Amino acid sequence: MTRVFITGATGQDGSYLVERLVAEGAEVHALVRRRFEPGANALPSEVVEHVADLATPAALRDAINAAEPDVIYNLGGISSVAASWADPLATSAVTGTAVGVILETAWQLRTRHDRDVRVIQASSAEIFAGTSIVPQNESTPVSPINPYGAAKSYAAHLVDVYRRRGLHASSAILYNHESPRRPIAFVTRKITNGAAAIAAGTQDQLTLGDLTVRRDWGWAPDFVDALVRIASADRPSDYVVATGVSHTIEDFLTAAFDEAGIGDWRPYVQTDPRFIRPTDAADLRGDASKIAEELGWTPSVGFEDLVRRMVRHDVGRADTSVTG
Numbered sequence: 001m002t003r004v005f006i007t008g009a010t011g012q013d014g015s016y017l018v019e020r021l022v023a024e025g026a027e028v029h030a031l032v033r034r035r036f037e038p039g040a041n042a043l044p045s046e047v048v049e050h051v052a053d054l055a056t057p058a059a060l061r062d063a064i065n066a067a068e069p070d071v072i073y074n075l076g077g078i079s080s081v082a083a084s085w086a087d088p089l090a091t092s093a094v095t096g097t098a099v100g101v102i103l104e105t106a107w108q109l110r111t112r113h114d115r116d117v118r119v120i121q122a123s124s125a126e127i128f129a130g131t132s133i134v135p136q137n138e139s140t141p142v143s144p145i146n147p148y149g150a151a152k153s154y155a156a157h158l159v160d161v162y163r164r165r166g167l168h169a170s171s172a173i174l175y176n177h178e179s180p181r182r183p184i185a186f187v188t189r190k191i192t193n194g195a196a197a198i199a200a201g202t203q204d205q206l207t208l209g210d211l212t213v214r215r216d217w218g219w220a221p222d223f224v225d226a227l228v229r230i231a232s233a234d235r236p237s238d239y240v241v242a243t244g245v246s247h248t249i250e251d252f253l254t255a256a257f258d259e260a261g262i263g264d265w266r267p268y269v270q271t272d273p274r275f276i277r278p279t280d281a282a283d284l285r286g287d288a289s290k291i292a293e294e295l296g297w298t299p300s301v302g303f304e305d306l307v308r309r310m311v312r313h314d315v316g317r318a319d320t321s322v323t324g
């Protein structure tokens with residue numbers, strides 16, 4: 001039986017990954033910052049919980065050593081670009097430095113037990129945010145433009161360092177991926193939740209930032225499938241995981257309000273500089289041909305279907321009055 005250790009197990013991606021691996025019969029260990037994390041997705045009873053903070057190296061190391069995993073999925077850390085501006089130091093600790101602790105602990109476990117220990121790092125399109133190359137692929141120069149992207153870039157370099165040392169360590173360079181489990185701090189869920197609330201008459205307005213940026217939005221469970229394929233690959237490598245199609249926030253608004261039964265979103269949406277970032281990539285769109293060719297991964301859910309699934313979920317909820 002494969003023993004798996006997952007950080008960020010109660011987040012969007014972690015929760016889908018845990019469900020999948022438990023169903024497949026893996027022994028799943030999850031790192032949680034505290035039991036009963038507010039807003040977190042509940043863990044199934046089969047999962048072994050380890051309580052530690054990613055920002056505390058000794059506790060993180062002890063948790064991994066206690067689990068003795070075959071595979072480590074690092075999905076934890078600060079995942080919001082906006083939040084990384086609010087706390088760059090915490091971002092460097094939990095999204096950057098912690099990855100070094102994970103890699104070094106995996107390396108020592110591997111040496112001690114003389115067996116493979118694999119590490120899959122959830123990297124991000126934000127490592128390419130400063131580029132003018134569109135679409136980006138694994139050869140695109142790394143050029144972060146915010147604290148989150150800088151921490152993810154450091155982590156990606158470290159993964160490469162440990163891979164060269166002999167560890168089965170890979171970065172999945174994940175483009176934006178969404179689902180009804182996305183918190184409303186992110187723009188897609190903020191829009192689908194807002195459109196549903198406006199349609200229900202419980203909210204009047206939706207306040208957003210820059211509506212012109214383009215993002216490559218995919219379906220989170222598809223991206224979790226990519227993580228599993230990367231973990232199972234014979235050889236470690238870095239892979240862009242993306243749909244290859246980007247849309248503007250305006251495109252997302254049009255599709256979401258349409259699905260909620262509102263013809264024109266413009267009377268309901270205002271912009272506020274509060275939600276405009278100091279720097280923001282104009283167009284992040286990934287070329288995922290490497291993972292398609294080498295590991296047979298392609299996305300199963302396109303843009304319109306993704307928006308429809310998220311809006312239907314939010315329209316169906318009894319309370320759509322939450323705003324973000």
Ligand SMILES: C[C@H]1O[C@H](OP(=O)(O)OP(=O)(O)OC[C@H]2O[C@@H](n3cnc4c(=O)[nH]c(N)nc43)[C@H](O)[C@@H]2O)[C@@H](O)[C@@H](O)C1=O
Pocket residue numbers: 078079080081082123124125126174175176177185186187188190207208209210211213215249275276277280281
């Ligand atoms: C690849 C990357 O993907 C995600 O990070 P993100 O792209 O920052 O996600 P988001 O949904 O916060 O922003 C998307 C775009 O939407 C713009 N935008 C406009 N108006 C609002 C607004 O009102 N709120 C927010 N949040 N964004 C807004 C915002 O400026 C940005 O251009 C994470 O998974 C991250 O972990 C990750 O790795």
